Amino acid sequence: MRDSTARNTADYRNQPEKKHSNMLDLPLEATQADREPHSYERWLIAKLLRMAGSPPIRFELWNGEQVELEGTQPQFTIRLNDHKALLTLVSNPNLAFGDLYSAGRLEVTGNLPDLMEALYRNIHQAKQQWPKWLEALWRNHNPRSTGLTEARENIHHHYDLGNDFYRLWLDTAEMQYTCAYYETPELTLEQAQLAKLEHVCRKLRLKPGMIVAEAGCGWGGLGRYMAREYGVKVHAYNISKEQLDYAREEAKRQNLDHLIDYIEDDYRNIDGQYDAFVSVGMLEHVGKDNFPAMSDLIRRVLKPDGLALLHSIGRNRPMLMNAWIEKRIFPGAYPPSISEFMGICEQGDFSVLDVENLRLHYAMTLAHWMERFQQHRQTITDLYDENFTRAWEMYLAGSIAAFRAGSLQLFQVVFTHGSNNQLPQSRRDLYQSPAAPEA
Amino acid sequence: MRDSTARNTADYRNQPEKKHSNMLDLPLEATQADREPHSYERWLIAKLLRMAGSPPIRFELWNGEQVELEGTQPQFTIRLNDHKALLTLVSNPNLAFGDLYSAGRLEVTGNLPDLMEALYRNIHQAKQQWPKWLEALWRNHNPRSTGLTEARENIHHHYDLGNDFYRLWLDTAEMQYTCAYYETPELTLEQAQLAKLEHVCRKLRLKPGMIVAEAGCGWGGLGRYMAREYGVKVHAYNISKEQLDYAREEAKRQNLDHLIDYIEDDYRNIDGQYDAFVSVGMLEHVGKDNFPAMSDLIRRVLKPDGLALLHSIGRNRPMLMNAWIEKRIFPGAYPPSISEFMGICEQGDFSVLDVENLRLHYAMTLAHWMERFQQHRQTITDLYDENFTRAWEMYLAGSIAAFRAGSLQLFQVVFTHGSNNQLPQSRRDLYQSPAAPEA
Numbered sequence: 001m002r003d004s005t006a007r008n009t010a011d012y013r014n015q016p017e018k019k020h021s022n023m024l025d026l027p028l029e030a031t032q033a034d035r036e037p038h039s040y041e042r043w044l045i046a047k048l049l050r051m052a053g054s055p056p057i058r059f060e061l062w063n064g065e066q067v068e069l070e071g072t073q074p075q076f077t078i079r080l081n082d083h084k085a086l087l088t089l090v091s092n093p094n095l096a097f098g099d100l101y102s103a104g105r106l107e108v109t110g111n112l113p114d115l116m117e118a119l120y121r122n123i124h125q126a127k128q129q130w131p132k133w134l135e136a137l138w139r140n141h142n143p144r145s146t147g148l149t150e151a152r153e154n155i156h157h158h159y160d161l162g163n164d165f166y167r168l169w170l171d172t173a174e175m176q177y178t179c180a181y182y183e184t185p186e187l188t189l190e191q192a193q194l195a196k197l198e199h200v201c202r203k204l205r206l207k208p209g210m211i212v213a214e215a216g217c218g219w220g221g222l223g224r225y226m227a228r229e230y231g232v233k234v235h236a237y238n239i240s241k242e243q244l245d246y247a248r249e250e251a252k253r254q255n256l257d258h259l260i261d262y263i264e265d266d267y268r269n270i271d272g273q274y275d276a277f278v279s280v281g282m283l284e285h286v287g288k289d290n291f292p293a294m295s296d297l298i299r300r301v302l303k304p305d306g307l308a309l310l311h312s313i314g315r316n317r318p319m320l321m322n323a324w325i326e327k328r329i330f331p332g333a334y335p336p337s338i339s340e341f342m343g344i345c346e347q348g349d350f351s352v353l354d355v356e357n358l359r360l361h362y363a364m365t366l367a368h369w370m371e372r373f374q375q376h377r378q379t380i381t382d383l384y385d386e387n388f389t390r391a392w393e394m395y396l397a398g399s400i401a402a403f404r405a406g407s408l409q410l411f412q413v414v415f416t417h418g419s420n421n422q423l424p425q426s427r428r429d430l431y432q433s434p435a436a437p438e439a
Numbered sequence: 440m441r442d443s444t445a446r447n448t449a450d451y452r453n454q455p456e457k458k459h460s461n462m463l464d465l466p467l468e469a470t471q472a473d474r475e476p477h478s479y480e481r482w483l484i485a486k487l488l489r490m491a492g493s494p495p496i497r498f499e500l501w502n503g504e505q506v507e508l509e510g511t512q513p514q515f516t517i518r519l520n521d522h523k524a525l526l527t528l529v530s531n532p533n534l535a536f537g538d539l540y541s542a543g544r545l546e547v548t549g550n551l552p553d554l555m556e557a558l559y560r561n562i563h564q565a566k567q568q569w570p571k572w573l574e575a576l577w578r579n580h581n582p583r584s585t586g587l588t589e590a591r592e593n594i595h596h597h598y599d600l601g602n603d604f605y606r607l608w609l610d611t612a613e614m615q616y617t618c619a620y621y622e623t624p625e626l627t628l629e630q631a632q633l634a635k636l637e638h639v640c641r642k643l644r645l646k647p648g649m650i651v652a653e654a655g656c657g658w659g660g661l662g663r664y665m666a667r668e669y670g671v672k673v674h675a676y677n678i679s680k681e682q683l684d685y686a687r688e689e690a691k692r693q694n695l696d697h698l699i700d701y702i703e704d705d706y707r708n709i710d711g712q713y714d715a716f717v718s719v720g721m722l723e724h725v726g727k728d729n730f731p732a733m734s735d736l737i738r739r740v741l742k743p744d745g746l747a748l749l750h751s752i753g754r755n756r757p758m759l760m761n762a763w764i765e766k767r768i769f770p771g772a773y774p775p776s777i778s779e780f781m782g783i784c785e786q787g788d789f790s791v792l793d794v795e796n797l798r799l800h801y802a803m804t805l806a807h808w809m810e811r812f813q814q815h816r817q818t819i820t821d822l823y824d825e826n827f828t829r830a831w832e833m834y835l836a837g838s839i840a841a842f843r844a845g846s847l848q849l850f851q852v853v854f855t856h857g858s859n860n861q862l863p864q865s866r867r868d869l870y871q872s873p874a875a876p877e878a
Contacts, residue, residue, distance in 0.1 A: 124857075181865075182864065183864070183865045183867065184864065184865075185864060316784070316785060316789065316791075316857045317785045318785075338781045338785065338791045339778040339781040339782050339784075339785055341781075342778035342780075342781050343778050345755070345777065345778075346755060346776060346778055349755060349756060350755065351755050351796060351845055351848060352755075352777045352794060352796060353795075353796045354794065354796070355791060355794035356792075356793060356866065357790060357791060357792045357793070359790065359862070360860065360862055404860065405858070406790055406857040406858050406859075406860075409790060409791075411791075418845040419844070421843065421845075423799055425621065425622070426620075426622045426623075427866070427869075428870045430866075430870075431867045431869075431870040
């Protein structure tokens with residue numbers, strides 16, 4: 001495990017020998033940190049702030065000088081610790097902001113999620129006025145593929161960082177690395193994650209004896225919940241070995257291993273016939289090119305009266321994944337827009353029964369994760385290094401901001417074969433009792 | 440009113456002087472009803488049945504001879520009363536089936552909705568094997584436009600048939616000519632329609648003092664319900680004069696006219712700023728070309744924290760409206776596929792919060808309408824004529840079948856501006872108490 005960790009964390013560091021995928025290949029190393037800023041550099045910053053929709057942000061330069069737009073009332077300060085950081089930032093802000101932050105060459109005063117939310121909201125508005133060339137310059141040009149081999153690498157990159165790492169800040173109930181369900185806002189992370197599992201099971205209308213296929217099972221929490229609370233059999237697929245080891249061990253410990261098969265294989269290889277098909281937090285990694293395959297798969301394995309549920313991050317409109325997240329955190333990730341999502345259902349001649357958007361629930365989930373991450377900051381930095389820790393802080397803070405600003409959505413979609421008339425009469429049964437267990 | 444009725448019913452008759460939009464312009468009048476069938480006519484019927492996926496149907500010809508496919512066990516009989524009916528049927532079954540039925544030249548033994556459901560289900564399967572030329576031959580080539588002028592004509596065609604006519608078979612509570620909500624299957628039509636209105640209001644999270652825009656208000660029932668039960672102000676738009684006359688009178692009678700403005704104008708002319716935007720059963724008539732305008736409209740009039748609800752017939756996949764329904768019943772109608780529907784939301788940078796599919800609720804609603812229609816069959820035939828009555832029986836039966844077979848869906852979609860964070864925490868509030876009043 002340490003080997004793979006070392007390989008993964010390399011991405012977050014700014015080592016001179018490492019070739020970065022930074023488009024213009026500008027140096028990320030700090031140099032001449034103490035020279036005076038040129039006037040064109042002040043001009044560049046003002047330009048950048050205007051392009052970003054004049055957010056309430058001031059810049060502080062390497063010599064302590066501050067630059068802000070007239071008429072704005074800055075609530076946050078972004079400090080650039082060397083002059084090359086500025087050029088890097090301007091040439092490709094989507095990628096460089098995260099990289100420079102991870103490297104400690106860009107620092108922030110003020111609450112990071114709040115700053116990121118202000119940025120997201122202002123940029124979303126301002127972007128409509130951008131010239132075409134600018135949008136083309138700043139977009140993510142080479143998102144990674146999600147073929148069978150690449151999918152393995154992509155998943156390994158993120159999910160095999162080590163169970164010990166995720167255990168430090170995910171819920172202690174079922175190690176859920178997906179959006180929780182805060183049916184009421186005061187729930188703890190553990191309650192909200194169990195409520196999510198319960199909500200998903202209710203939406204699938206599970207009954208004892210049913211058999212369920214799960215694509216992308218993480219540490220296996222949903223599978224165990226379904227087996228334990230609903231008495232169903234589960235075939236759960238995942239290509240992350242570390243996660244599966246944990247999942248199998250935990251199922252054995254809970255005497256559930258006779259009900260659950262954790263299978264190390266790609267979702268595209270699922271076979272059999274199932275009463276329900278469920279995938280929580282995998283579709284983001286499937287990639288747009290594979291949506292038809294996803295659709296065909298469900299069409300093939302779902303029984304005529306079965307229900308399917310896909311839970312995924314999504315978008316209000318089609319948009320490429322943020323370059324930094326795609327390159328450094330989730331290679332190959334693509335959150336579908338709602339109509340692209342529905343296209344998966346159309347492709348398979350499915351009937352969409354229920355869509356629920358849990359966007360702000362993901363912001364709350366991430367805020368809980370962030371809090372625990374901070375509690376274990378030193379441990380995590382000792383396990384990896386400061387660059388890694390800062391990269392993850394940026395990822396968590398940026399994600400909170402994206403869900404708060406409406407840049408990302410969280411869709412739970414229930415669907416079935418178009419010909420199936422065994423439909424729930426209403427959704428009242430989902431709300432018969434609280435989904436969360438008592439504290 | 441009688442004038443407009445006379446004009447409208449003309450469409451349903453097969454008068455020699457009337458030019459039909461039947462593509463091949465084949466004669467619809469009966470001739471030589473008593474000659475012996477030719478062998479190629481038997482061959483054509485067998486071919487037609489095979490193309491339709493071998494449904495459990497036999498044909499009876501004008502001379503009493505029966506034709507059925509080997510190996511099928513017919514549960515229904517379609518009788519053709521003259522030999523020209525067969526040619527008309529084969530050349531354009533989508534359009535001719537309804538026309539011939541209306542004219543009494545095609546008759547059916549067995550339950551009409553059941554026969555139509557069997558047809559829909561079998562054809563849906565079989566269609567995948569059709570040669571391209573056949574699908575091209577049988578499709579609806581010239582659906583009507585839904586520009587400002589045409590929209591008026593289209594709506595007049597159907598909705599100005601006369602309030603007395605609709606009163607005979609719609610619910611007596613609020614004259615709802617849209618899908619009811621059978622939260623439990625034993626509800627009466629009146630209860631289920633009131634439950635629908637309540638369900639819609641709950642989804643919009645209405646509060647006293649709010650102001651609501653309604654596009655396409657029918658006889659004004661939803662507007663009155665919102666004003667009466669939730670104390671909101673309503674601007675309700677419609678281009679059917681007869682419906683508006685009724686709506687205004689009824690609002691006055693209930694002392695609600697100070698809260699509701701019923702406005703005779705196209706939805707595209709709605710102005711002002713609203714806490715909620717609602718449209719129940721109008722989107723089907725908007726036409727695909729006008730979806731962007733619909734989206735822009737809502738973007739323009741919905742307050743930053745307002746919720747919008749569109750309730751519309753839809754599809755699992757993009758498909759043209761059935762030719763007969765489009766030409767004879769709902770000119771210009773186009774039920775969007777779920778991804779086309781979501782495209783309306785994407786276009787306006789909206790965030791989709793909730794989608795519910797009430798497909799089988801519409802089959803139940805239509806079955807209740809059909810039952811009442813049959814109770815008043817003689818009155819309706821006296822008001823119009825036998826052709827009109829048979830056309831409406833076919834329309835109601837075909838619609839029941841389409842919803843049962845999954846050829847049509849009913850989507851209720853709630854959405855809001857992408858930047859709005861004033862979102863309901865969960866959907867539990869929709870289910871706090873039954874939506875339907877006690878019987």
